[in-house]
Amino acid sequence: MSERILIVEDEQPIIDLLRLVLEREGLVDVAEAKTVADALASAGAEPPALVVLDVMLPDGDGFSLAARLRQITSAPILFLTARSGDLDKLTGFGVGGDDYVTKPFNPLEVVARIKAQLRRSAASCSASDAGATEVFDWGGFRLCEAEGVLEVDGRQVAIPAREFQLLAYLCRNPGRVFSKRQLYRQVWGEESLGESDDNTVQVHIHRLREKIEPLPGQPLYLVTMRGLGYKLMPPNGVERR
16 A cells, blocks of 8 residues: 655644654655645655645645545545644544644654555555455445445445444444444444544544435434444334435
8 A cells, every 4th residue: 555645734844743743754755735625636646655644735625625636536534733722623533533632733643644644545445455355235325345335225326434444334333322432433443532532433423424324314224323332223223205
């Protein structure tokens, strides 16, 4: 797997600092972009393994850019920004971000998070290459795990990596109730640290419903168990409308 890192940031000193620390860790294929236009051109010409993305850019915002990047790549997106509000973080995860770090930052922590995301992506690719052929068919939607494809009503739908991983985990465990913290532990691979991580799971559940449910506000498949968490109804337990 290529480990090309695309840094989208308009402050050159930050780019230089990250490049220096990444190269010391053996991640020498680092590309940079200072605008939305340059980032889209770079990602389109050579898909990155991971994107480090600022929110405030000269010709647009990183949230809108992340949504556009999700149309051409499933690479992890790590937001690196001075915008530290909870709403900003939820927006970042909502548009397909995989991690969110606020400025000022410790460059060693950022690189550690980058390497962790790359390891998870590599592990996912290895599982597919090893011959995982699981296909989950719920009638209204179909998830092909090995191919990384989600089909809804026979039409392929773009889906960020983390949402895909969450849906695949639920498909492997139909009818089982999971709390937000259980889902965060299983899908994000870390212990939930509280409300912020719970909100991250809630945003991803909401976005999954927008993709797979005929009426997202009245879910048939991915239902809420009040006071307990979420459950993906077994295929034969779904009542068609």
